[in-house]
Amino acid sequence: MGHLLKETLEIYLRSHIDVNNQALEKLEKEAEEQHIAIIKREVGQLLNVLVKIKRPERVLEIGTAIGYSTLWMAMELKQWGGGITTIERHPRRYERAKEVFGQEQVSAFVKPLLGDAGDIVPKLEGNYDLIFVDAAKGQYLNWFPYLRKLLNPGGILVADNVLCRGLVLPDTQFPRRKKTMVKRLRQYLKEIQKPPFTSVVLPLGDGVAISILQEESH
Numbered sequence: 001m002g003h004l005l006k007e008t009l010e011i012y013l014r015s016h017i018d019v020n021n022q023a024l025e026k027l028e029k030e031a032e033e034q035h036i037a038i039i040k041r042e043v044g045q046l047l048n049v050l051v052k053i054k055r056p057e058r059v060l061e062i063g064t065a066i067g068y069s070t071l072w073m074a075m076e077l078k079q080w081g082g083g084i085t086t087i088e089r090h091p092r093r094y095e096r097a098k099e100v101f102g103q104e105q106v107s108a109f110v111k112p113l114l115g116d117a118g119d120i121v122p123k124l125e126g127n128y129d130l131i132f133v134d135a136a137k138g139q140y141l142n143w144f145p146y147l148r149k150l151l152n153p154g155g156i157l158v159a160d161n162v163l164c165r166g167l168v169l170p171d172t173q174f175p176r177r178k179k180t181m182v183k184r185l186r187q188y189l190k191e192i193q194k195p196p197f198t199s200v201v202l203p204l205g206d207g208v209a210i211s212i213l214q215e216e217s218h
């Protein structure tokens with residue numbers, strides 16, 4: 001599909017998504033004004049649908065930013081008392097996200113953690129039904145063994161930006177400084193296709209990988 005057609009289709013499909021939530025719309029504007037990368041609206045809708053299907057009790061998110069994606073999930077989770085632990089290393093974003101969770105009355109369901117996921121994830125305890133990774137792409141592969149252990153059987157692992165604007169394609173030219181990141185991302189895409197995972201990669205936003213851990217995997 002041509003680049004322009006993909007973009008036109010995305011805009012068309014996005015126009016059908018009524019977020020119906022002032023806080024989400026406000027955060028979209030805030031992120032745009034401050035040049036903070038957040039998930040596309042359709043990826044938010046995807047998370048919301050996954051949460052509705054899976055009805056997770058415990059969710060882990062890596063990459064809170066200002067709480068936009070967290071809110072997409074928390075709005076659903078709070079209906080059955082589920083909770084999200086979300087990790088952010090940028091202090092100002094962490095503080096802003098905490099403020100948002102308070103304003104939107106989801107603080108009781110969200111546990112924001114400030115720090116580097118590389119330090120925090122190996123120390124996490126308990127298991128999660130859904131994990132959403134949306135942080136440093138070059139780290140997904142390093143975090144993968146920990147995330148696998150943290151997932152409950154039947155749990156879902158979602159990773160955003162896995163296509164990295166097409167850089168993962170073979171024979172693509174990219175700057176030298178991106179070499180390691182692209183190599184790791186390609187490897188991540190291979191790892192999630194191996195048992196005990198079954199995965200699908202959707203060309204939504206910048207590519208979303210959805211992986212489900214086999215039920216009898218522990």
Ligand SMILES: C[S@@+](CC[C@H](N)C(=O)[O-])C[C@H]1O[C@@H](n2cnc3c(N)ncnc32)[C@H](O)[C@@H]1O
Nearest residue numbers: 038039063065068069088089116117134135136
């Ligand atoms: C794309 S943004 C997350 C957007 C958010 N998920 C949303 O859609 O609303 C990525 C965030 O991950 C954070 N981040 C990147 N690497 C991280 C790491 N190793 N540990 C914790 N946070 C990290 C960045 O500071 C940034 O705010």
